[in-house]
Amino acid sequence: MAATKLDGAGAQKMKTLEEALITLQTMHGMVERAAVEVKAQKSIGVIPQQIKRLAVPLQGQLKGQFGMIADQVAAFILASTRGGGGDQTKIRTMREGVAMLRQAIELAANKVKEQHSVAIEVSGD
Numbered sequence: 001m002a003a004t005k006l007d008g009a010g011a012q013k014m015k016t017l018e019e020a021l022i023t024l025q026t027m028h029g030m031v032e033r034a035a036v037e038v039k040a041q042k043s044i045g046v047i048p049q050q051i052k053r054l055a056v057p058l059q060g061q062l063k064g065q066f067g068m069i070a071d072q073v074a075a076f077i078l079a080s081t082r083g084g085g086g087d088q089t090k091i092r093t094m095r096e097g098v099a100m101l102r103q104a105i106e107l108a109a110n111k112v113k114e115q116h117s118v119a120i121e122v123s124g125d
Contacts, residue, residue: 010116
């Protein structure tokens with residue numbers, strides 16, 4: 001019976017994607033906190049700047065290995081800090097951006113698993 005594991009490059013890429021997913025989960029929590037503020041008819045205040053503070057290093061982290069996802073992070077930063085349109089529109093845009101980034105990271109993880117799998121022999125004894 002043959003099992004698979006990731007080669008060195010694949011393991012490093014998966015580590016990068018896992019760290020990106022953790023950062024993205026934190027950003028998602030901030031977006032939802034902003035949505036609660038809007039629902040309570042309060043201003044979202046500095047939450048977009050806090051999200052940007054998390055997203056800029058994420059973009060840099062992804063740029064070397066996953067340039068397309070890094071570009072999506074850059075677009076997310078622009079959309080989340082853009083003025084105008086009201087808080088409700090900003091929340092919707094940020095939610096869509098988080099979902100898009102999560103999907104891109106998951107697709108990249110599947111692609112890494114597919115491209116960097118190495119068969120290993122497992123003895124039946």
